[in-house]
Amino acid sequence: xxxxxxxxxxxxxxxxxxxxxxxxxxxxxxxxxxxxxxxxxxxxxxxxxxxxxxxxxxxxxxxxxxxxxxxxxxxxxxxxxxxxxxxxxxxxxxxxxxxxxxxxxxxxxxxxxxxxxxxxxxxxxxxxxxxxxxxxxxxxxxxxxxxxxxxxxxxxxxxxxxxxxxxxxxxxxxxxxxxxxxxxxxxxxxxxx
Amino acid sequence: xxxxxxxxxxxxxxxxxxxxxxxxxxxxxxxxxxxxxxxxxxxxxxxxxxxxxxxxxxxxxxxxxxxxxxxxxxxxxxxxxxxxxxxxxxxxxxxxxxxxxxxxxxxxxxxxxxxxxxxxxxxxxxxxxxxxxxxxxxxxxxxxxxxxxxxxxx
Numbered sequence: 001x002x003x004x005x006x007x008x009x010x011x012x013x014x015x016x017x018x019x020x021x022x023x024x025x026x027x028x029x030x031x032x033x034x035x036x037x038x039x040x041x042x043x044x045x046x047x048x049x050x051x052x053x054x055x056x057x058x059x060x061x062x063x064x065x066x067x068x069x070x071x072x073x074x075x076x077x078x079x080x081x082x083x084x085x086x087x088x089x090x091x092x093x094x095x096x097x098x099x100x101x102x103x104x105x106x107x108x109x110x111x112x113x114x115x116x117x118x119x120x121x122x123x124x125x126x127x128x129x130x131x132x133x134x135x136x137x138x139x140x141x142x143x144x145x146x147x148x149x150x151x152x153x154x155x156x157x158x159x160x161x162x163x164x165x166x167x168x169x170x171x172x173x174x175x176x177x178x179x180x181x182x183x184x185x186x187x188x189x190x191x192x193x
Numbered sequence: 194x195x196x197x198x199x200x201x202x203x204x205x206x207x208x209x210x211x212x213x214x215x216x217x218x219x220x221x222x223x224x225x226x227x228x229x230x231x232x233x234x235x236x237x238x239x240x241x242x243x244x245x246x247x248x249x250x251x252x253x254x255x256x257x258x259x260x261x262x263x264x265x266x267x268x269x270x271x272x273x274x275x276x277x278x279x280x281x282x283x284x285x286x287x288x289x290x291x292x293x294x295x296x297x298x299x300x301x302x303x304x305x306x307x308x309x310x311x312x313x314x315x316x317x318x319x320x321x322x323x324x325x326x327x328x329x330x331x332x333x334x335x336x337x338x339x340x341x342x343x344x345x346x347x
Contacts, residue, residue: 037239038230045228052228056239064246100259120225128226148223179218185225186218 025070032079033063039149040087046144047091050129058094062087077158084151084159088141095137124185131181139174142167147175 040062045055066083073082132140138160145156146167153171157164179186231239328336 033240033243037236041231041239042228046226050226050228055228060239060243060246063243067247120227124225128222132226147219148226178222182218182222185221186214 021071028079029067029070032083036080036083040083043084043087043144043149044091046132046148047088047141048094049133050125054094058091059087061094062090065090081155081158084145085161088145088159092137092141128182131178134181135174135177136170138162139170139177142170143174143178146171 037059040059041055044058044062045052048054048058062083065086069086073079132143135143141160142156145151145159146153151159153164153168156171157167160167
């Protein structure tokens with residue numbers, strides 16, 4: 001049984017015939033989607049700035065790209081590392097082209113993801129989104145992956161294709177900047193002022 | 194030195210308090226900055242959309258369409274500019290440079306471009322005007338005869 005979190009052997013080695021390889025690919029991908037769907041949407045949501053529809057679009061785009069590239073996956077890294085690399089790149093593209101796309105998208109029929117409502121304090125969420133938007137893209141990616149999503153610095157370095165020390169440095173700078181802007185979040189609500 | 198900094202209880206408690214504050218800060222960030230998770234219906238809808246996209250052939254994405262449109266506009270502008278009657282390309286005609294002409298505006302035969310007149314005046318000036326006074330009398334007569342003779346082939 002192939003685990004999506006374990007390094008995946010090249011599909012040709014697992015399944016000798018083309019039909020077997022296709023079946024194996026579908027099986028692995030279906031399991032991967034079931035296990036990583038929610039996390040992929042959450043990572044995308046935090047990277048694109050807290051928009052449900054955009055997060056689902058980015059997650060879908062990343063999964064479609066991963067599916068098409070799966071035959072070329074060489075198994076040198078864990079499947080999840082490989083997929084989150086695609087997702088982070090897709091989110092960066094989404095942010096970069098947001099302005100142009102918004103203008104073009106008004107002329108297109110787009111099937112939006114259903115609105116899932118809101119969670120927590122919307123003002124606080126907006127403040128966090130603005131503070132994250134002021135970080136550099138590299139700092140934001142490092143912070144979202146490690147501080148929010150719980151990836152280790154080593155895993156984040158593999159996903160972002162950077163040295164671990166570089167990721168730690170970006171993470172530290174992001175943390176300092178965010179602590180400065182959102183210092184009030186550290187106060188214990190139950191404690192006396 | 195500040196007296197408060199010398200208090201050992203304070204210096205021992207500080208890293209722990211800092212760690213608590215850091216954890217609290219991070220945990221509030223995680224809780225407040227997260228999407229509402231998909232419910233079962235949302236997951237099914239997501240999977241349906243994904244399956245539909247995986248089964249469809251790759252379509253022209255908006256960015257590709259945008260770049261293609263821009264390239265087509267540039268090509269059309271170039272074609273229009275080249276086709277305009279005002280965009281003339283000089284061509285060499287015999288010893289002179291004359292502007293290229295369209296059928297509706299033929300240049301007079303033997304027309305000389307003004308650039309050529311400015312750059313090579315001696316080439317254009319009649320032969321006898323240049324050297325007539327320097328030649329001996331018999332040669333002057335010969336030169337005059339040559340000038341007056343009809344051009345070969347005309």
